[in-house]
Amino acid sequence: MMQLKERVGELVKKKQRLTMDNKQGDLDPSDSMRIGLQLPVLEIRDYGLGLEVNLMSGLRKNFMLFEVITVLEEEGASVVSASLSTVGNKVFHTLHAQVKSVRVGIETSRLCKRLQELIS
Secondary structure, eight states: HHHHHHHHHHHHHHHHHHTTOOSSOOOHHHHHHTTTTOOOOOEEOOSSSEEEEEEESSSSSSOOOHHHHHHHHTTTTTEEEEEHHHHHTTEEEEEEEEEETTTTOOOOOHHHHHHHHHHO
């Protein structure tokens, strides 16, 4: 339980860093270089029998959430929860999925490649 609280704290701090907006709500070039951010951002965490997919995009470059869910399911994951939040001009998607077949698993490198193609 304590590890989960620490992880939530880390993610909240990371989200705050990433959502520093200028007057238009976009990162200015100096902020982008400082935190190494280029939208869209994809992060996949593999927990063995589960996955966490975090996507961050701008309002101008968005994608359909159902397309992301479809790719996850085609790769052998079953989405158990999905959330979306908008902060400034940024959209944050968080999806949690479980492996459908423990024997087969999920090839995260292929999943990452397919999702990158979808959101780019």
